[in-house]
Amino acid sequence: MQRQKIIIEGIVQGVGFRPFIYQLAERFSLAGSVCNDTRGVTIEVEGDPDDLAQFVTAIQSEKPPLAVIQSLEAETVAVQGSSGFSIVQSRVGEIRRAQIAPDTFVCEDCLQELFDSGDRRYCYPFINCTNCGPRYTIVTGIPYDRPLTTMADFPLCPECQTEYDDPTSRRFHAQPNACPTCGPELQLVDGKGQCIVVADPLSEAVRRLKDGQILAIKGLGGYHLAVDAGNHEAVLELRRRKQRDEKPFALMAKDLDVVKRFAIVGDDEARLLQGVERPIVLLQKCDDHNMAENIAPANRYFGVMLPYTPLHYLLLQDEFEALVMTSANLSDEPIAFEDDEACQRLGTIADAFLIHNRRIHTRTDDSIARVMADRPLLLRRSRGFVPRAIALPGETRSVLAVGAELKNTVCLTRGDRAFLSQHVGDLKNLEVYDSFKQTINHLRSILEVQPELVAHDLHPDYYSTRYALEESGLPSVAVQHHHAHLASCLAEHGVEEPAIGVIFDGIGYGADGNIWGGEFLIGDLSSYERVGHFRYQPMPGGDLATKEPWRMALSYLQSTYGEVPDGVNAFAGITDNELRLVGQAIMKGINTPLTSSCGRLFDAVAALLGLRQKVSFEGQAAMQLEMIADPVQSQSYPYQLLHVDGQIVFDPLPLIDAITKDNFSGRPVAEIAGRFHFTLAVMIAEICIQVRQQRGLSLVALSGGVFQNCLLTELTLAQLEKSGFKVLTHSLVPPNDGGLALGQAVVASLLNP
Numbered sequence: 001m002q003r004q005k006i007i008i009e010g011i012v013q014g015v016g017f018r019p020f021i022y023q024l025a026e027r028f029s030l031a032g033s034v035c036n037d038t039r040g041v042t043i044e045v046e047g048d049p050d051d052l053a054q055f056v057t058a059i060q061s062e063k064p065p066l067a068v069i070q071s072l073e074a075e076t077v078a079v080q081g082s083s084g085f086s087i088v089q090s091r092v093g094e095i096r097r098a099q100i101a102p103d104t105f106v107c108e109d110c111l112q113e114l115f116d117s118g119d120r121r122y123c124y125p126f127i128n129c130t131n132c133g134p135r136y137t138i139v140t141g142i143p144y145d146r147p148l149t150t151m152a153d154f155p156l157c158p159e160c161q162t163e164y165d166d167p168t169s170r171r172f173h174a175q176p177n178a179c180p181t182c183g184p185e186l187q188l189v190d191g192k193g194q195c196i197v198v199a200d201p202l203s204e205a206v207r208r209l210k211d212g213q214i215l216a217i218k219g220l221g222g223y224h225l226a227v228d229a230g231n232h233e234a235v236l237e238l239r240r241r242k243q244r245d246e247k248p249f250a251l252m253a254k255d256l257d258v259v260k261r262f263a264i265v266g267d268d269e270a271r272l273l274q275g276v277e278r279p280i281v282l283l284q285k286c287d288d289h290n291m292a293e294n295i296a297p298a299n300r301y302f303g304v305m306l307p308y309t310p311l312h313y314l315l316l317q318d319e320f321e322a323l324v325m326t327s328a329n330l331s332d333e334p335i336a337f338e339d340d341e342a343c344q345r346l347g348t349i350a351d352a353f354l355i356h357n358r359r360i361h362t363r364t365d366d367s368i369a370r371v372m373a374d375r376p377l378l379l380r381r382s383r384g385f386v387p388r389a390i391a392l393p394g395e396t397r398s399v400l401a402v403g404a405e406l407k408n409t410v411c412l413t414r415g416d417r418a419f420l421s422q423h424v425g426d427l428k429n430l431e432v433y434d435s436f437k438q439t440i441n442h443l444r445s446i447l448e449v450q451p452e453l454v455a456h457d458l459h460p461d462y463y464s465t466r467y468a469l470e471e472s473g474l475p476s477v478a479v480q481h482h483h484a485h486l487a488s489c490l491a492e493h494g495v496e497e498p499a500i501g502v503i504f505d506g507i508g509y510g511a512d513g514n515i516w517g518g519e520f521l522i523g524d525l526s527s528y529e530r531v532g533h534f535r536y537q538p539m540p541g542g543d544l545a546t547k548e549p550w551r552m553a554l555s556y557l558q559s560t561y562g563e564v565p566d567g568v569n570a571f572a573g574i575t576d577n578e579l580r581l582v583g584q585a586i587m588k589g590i591n592t593p594l595t596s597s598c599g600r601l602f603d604a605v606a607a608l609l610g611l612r613q614k615v616s617f618e619g620q621a622a623m624q625l626e627m628i629a630d631p632v633q634s635q636s637y638p639y640q641l642l643h644v645d646g647q648i649v650f651d652p653l654p655l656i657d658a659i660t661k662d663n664f665s666g667r668p669v670a671e672i673a674g675r676f677h678f679t680l681a682v683m684i685a686e687i688c689i690q691v692r693q694q695r696g697l698s699l700v701a702l703s704g705g706v707f708q709n710c711l712l713t714e715l716t717l718a719q720l721e722k723s724g725f726k727v728l729t730h731s732l733v734p735p736n737d738g739g740l741a742l743g744q745a746v747v748a749s750l751l752n753p
Contacts, residue, residue, distance in 0.1 A: 002049045004074050006045065006056065008071070012069065014175055017041055018035070018036065018087050018173060019168070019172040023168070025085040030052065038142060038143060066131060068388065090145055100387055102385055103220045105384075106127065106308065126311075150361050151177075154184065157181040157182035186202055191348070201354060210228065212228065213227075215351065215354055218360075220383060221364030222363045223328030224327065230322070232294070234292075235324060243330055244326075249296065259273065261289070261290075263285060268375075269283055278306055279385075280367065281370065304322075308384075332432070334425050335363055336363075342355075362438075363435065365422065366383055375729070377731055378734050380423045380738055387421070392746065397453070399412070401454070402440070405462045408423075409424055418745055436463070452474070456744065458478050458480050458509040479748055479751075481740070486499070487524075488730075488746075489733075489735070490701055491743065498699075499523070499701045500520065501521035501528070503519040505737075507597060515594065516597070518601070520532030520688075522697065532648035532687050536596055538555045538559075539594065540592045549570075552600045556608075556656045569607075569663065601652055604656070606622065606624060607621065608656070609625070609672060611669070625673050626709050628670050629670060632674065637655045639654050641687065680715075698725055701727075707735045717729070
């Protein structure tokens with residue numbers, strides 16, 4: 001006989017791990033016990049050595065579908081002569097490394113019960129088991145047990161308690177376990193929170209959606225605003241009330257077959273759509289779709305997700321081809337997640353509210369993904385992925401990284417793991433800033449981490465920087481924006497060696513006080529050197545230029561020609577007086593900070609081609625330029641590479657001249673946009689080749705928000721790989737500022753020993 005003590009860390013609580021171990025021990029005739037603790041799961045088991053070996057192998061090969069084993073340590077201990085195997089009460093220890101599972105979609109077993117008229121949970125909107133359901137959004141502490149979730153509000157009925165206590169049931173210790181007798185209930189209310197008395201709130205909600213009404217629907221991590229996606233007038237009214245002029249809305253459809261009626265779904269997209277995380281996936285529109293056209297105006301893609309809660313399945317069952325399901329907020333506000341708050345903030349938008357009485361502890365928006373270069377890419381990492389850990393190349397001290405201003409997330413490191421938070425949003429108002437602080441506090445609480453220092457962006461005026469310096473109470477480390485992007489990409493791949501970082505985005509505070517954004521770096525996880533960048537260009541009006549692309553077009557035209565050629569499309573609707581004043585400001589250097597931003601070059605070209613003079617959301621001009629581009633262009637526009645103070649400087653003025661002339665000559669805008677993208681890819685490869693010749697590096701990392709652009713990324717990959725480079729791109733961590741906190745955390749942990 002032999003006895004082993006096995007400690008398992010990872011996502012092993014709330015995912016059916018203990019009953020799995022119990023049944024495995026029974027199968028191999030082993031005695032002992034298993035329990036949750038603050039590290040994860042601890043097993044003590046004894047029996048025949050061969051059976052023990054098979055038991056350990058089976059743990060790793062047969063683990064429950066939602067479990068993630070990050071480490072398994074086994075040691076031989078003294079035999080105790082135990083008989084039988086038991087699941088014992090959770091223990092609290094000194095080492096605290098337990099991880100909470102993300103929220104996940106309703107599993108197939110629960111779906112079968114949901115639509116089985118003979119099942120006691122028939123059509124119950126809150127059905128779940130250890131293989132599915134809410135996790136992160138309802139957790140209030142660890143170990144992950146029912147009293148430390150918002151389900152503590154619902155005492156179990158005798159039947160649910162029996163399931164909860166039965167190790168052979170898939171609802172054994174399923175903390176959200178409930179049924180119509182003892183669990184949460186639906187209610188329909190008006191904008192004042194007053195109950196709308198109806199026999200069946202769900203049926204009434206469906207009827208109202210069919211009539212073109214706007215409903216606020218409470219989900220896992222917050223509210224959605226929903227309308228019938230085929231009702232053009234309803235979608236227009238939602239845009240008007242939500243004050244969201246053009247930004248795309250997300251769609252939810254019943255299943256993959258329905259999605260294929262209005263969008264093109266490849267194998268990779270199908271896997272993303274049907275994964276347990278259920279993100280919103282960008283899918284190319286079908287030419288003959290019957291969705292309201294203004295769901296995603298001037299865009300070749302729909303953002304589509306499949307249902308992920310029982311309530312979603314009940315809403316969509318044989319009723320709608322698709323529903324618009326957009327985050328319930330006004331522009332620039334965080335998603336509403338508390339009932340009173342939702343009624344107050346959304347009362348002027350929603351005609352009615354379909355709510356329930358299961359509290360949401362942590363607001364969590366939907367994740368967004370796309371397939372790029374045959375790999376999944378997260379554009380927004382949130383529900384379904386958070387708080388999964390990201391493995392780091394080695395042990396680090398505990399760091400809190402507070403991200404940037406836009407697409408904010410925060411990050412905590414513990415040991416050799418990093419925990420990126422859910423999407424917080426743009427830190428532009430008090431509500432989002434409050435959500436930012438709540439996110440930090442919650443993440444610290446459930447991970448039980450006391451960080452030793454705080455990492456922040458170089459920009460002195462970001463709210464996140466102010467928090468780090470004024471409110472965190474921790475020693476602070478400033479990390480340059482683009483180095484953080486590079487480190488984020490390297491850390492995601494577990495790479496510690498130096499790489500050429502091609503970091504393209506809209507705005508990042510540079511080490512020289514200028515606005516960077518078209519950067520070529522050499523760096524690793526601890527240091528960087530700037531070896532190249534885009535030509536510095538006046539950015540008239542500062543931040544106003546990000547909202548009015550015509551300003552960057554004017555700046556580039558004045559630099560190219562000294563004046564604006566007649567008939568340029570970029571200035572339709574702009575008064576002569578405004579053009580004159582801004583032109584003078586550029587010449588005199590009044591409120592025109594210098595920028596090397598690639599994002600601002602995209603803005604300028606989009607404006608020059610008449611696509612956008614002003615934008616209603618961040619990145620809109622660049623997105624439209626990508627959407628309209630002919631992807632098969634293979635001829636480069638002219639440009640110059642200058643060598644200034646030991647750095648390679650990309651001068652796009654010859655490109656601006658060629659684009660302006662092509663536009664005057666009547667060349668199709670799609671061809672011009674396609675050639676522009678191809679030119680950038682060729683330029684990137686040429687600079688990387690020069691850097692390789694100088695420094696001997698053949699590893700390239702692509703990061704920054706511009707590399708959300710599928711066309712540019714795939715063209716760049718082709719050019720670099722053809723030139724013999726190994727290229728790292730993001731997948732599980734967004735290339736935009738949503739991944740910045742990971743890079744900040746890793747850099748800070750190495751900069752400040």
